[in-house]
Amino acid sequence: MRNALGLLLLLVLAGCQTQPIPSLVTQCSGERPQVCTMEYNPVCADLVGGGKKTYASGCNACADDAVSGYLGGECPE
Template identity: 40%
Template sequence: MRNLLVVMMLILVSACQNTSKRSSDLIDCPEIRPQVCTMIYAPVCAMETSGQFTSYSSDCTACSHEEVIGYQPGVCAQEK
């Protein structure tokens, strides 16, 4: 009976873990942010620390903003 209680407590604790809002298919921005970017248009959809997605003209432009944590290729779906 005691073993069952321990197992149930472990399941309960692991089920209550805080999960990240971050999408697993995002490409991480580098730790050292770019300061100068080329003007090549290759749109990306970037996720900001607030959880909001915003379209940028390129991955370099997106990652130059401190609030961006990652991006995926293409324009954001809600902006198409």
């Protein structure tokens, strides 16, 4: 009985699949915007060569070819 319970537990654990954690980073993909509205909703952009920079909006961040993606809010100092 103990072996059967252990085997059942092993099968249950083996059947569990981990779900990927959704990325909070918005990726800049496709065509880059040429014109953005004058909204101020700051984002912290990841630069392709490394580093971070605050932009006025996600549109402004993705308009820069040096940006790969961004998170909402200003970059920490």
